[in-house]
Amino acid sequence: MILLEINNKIVEDTLSVKIRNSLAGNKPDSVNVVIADFDGVLFHISNPDSEKSKVRVSISLKFYKDLQEHGADELLKREYGNLLCQTEDGYNISLVLDLENIPTNWEEIVKKIGLLKRNCFASVFEKYFEFQEKGEEGHKRAVINYRDEETLYIEAKADRVTVVFSTVFRDEDDIVLGKVFLQELREGRRASHTAPQVLFSHREPPLELQNTDAKVGDNIGYITFVLFPRHTNKNVRDNTINLIHLFRDYLHYHIKCSKAYIHSRMRAKTSDFLKVLNRARPEPKSVEKKTITGRTFIRTP
């Protein structure tokens, strides 16, 4: 599995089970599940007001306020329309599904609900892609603190949109491994002519963010994506958003996989060495001896 999935499989599966159960005519059971997703996002599937026939899916994002500034509410209304309901306490958005009136296209709706996190992010990107399409410049940069010490910056210019991820490498080795990955991404033009330009800056923020209060440090890296109209036009916009919003998780997932692989190799090599070392031990001489009359006895050294 090289690419990460953008939908939340657990949400989709839980809802599918409940719906199938209902369609088969069985009485619905109560449900109360809390699901964690990337970037500290929590999903909560429960029954509103203990009504077993309704299932409510709520999402909580720590940085929802930042997204609201850029029109997240409107986009969610557009996508989910009648599924939106009273927001649950402690969460940011809630959708409700009535198990007694399941629409015929329920599979599509379940898939849409699985994309709830992606749709929350999508609004910011769409807004700035629109700015670039209309050729409007001079809009404020979007700043979203999607993780504790990591931020996402989006800026639209007349002919391009720049997306900058700031990421923290908690481990020193991660920095070196991260650099290898980003070196390959930078040279990614070889792989595909349509690929966007990727730039990487270690320790210091790139030129666009020079005079902001962007963090500086040994374990901080900035990754810039330069998206041109061929990535942001209406046809491919959704695909671009899908790929970009999970990039930071993608990078760290692969760094962790590399470390796990290295670890398993080291384990194999170490046991190899042990085998060679044990060849140095002489084989224990057989200690059972026989006399001429046939008596056997064991000599202990």
Next chain:
Amino acid sequence: MSATLRPYLSAVRSTLEAAMCLENFSSQVVERHNKPEVEVRTSKELLLNPVVISRNEKEKVLIEASINSVRISISIKQADEIEKILCHKFMRFMMMRAENFVVLRRKPVEGYDISFLITNFHTEAMYKHKLVDFVIHFMEEIDKEISEMKLAVNARARVCAEEFLKRF
């Protein structure tokens, strides 16, 4: 590059064979104790001259011998950052399992990456020529393993980058 490898390893092998002539020797300083003299270093007459065999500035082997023990310290080739962290991880991994390894030292000597401590008890329980074989085999395999791990990381990075970018 490998033109220097054979003479380097054969020099290390002959030095080890000469240095690994160990006999039991109780401590002169403390009654009824038996310590590896190369670690304790209290009596000068029990220690032999240390020998350094260098292949180049970065790769060398330090062999310190004494009457009842030998300490072998190896400095491994680390050409760039990623080799450095891979080597560091690998050495740490093995040194944590030093008990299992018997002849490995838990901490490397200053200035080197990994150290072995072989005492007369080890040479009494194991064949001497096989111990020397082990050390030489170790030196060869480490370099190979670190190159392979580095290749694996680079290959993974390339595949990930390609997969990601070709979706655009």
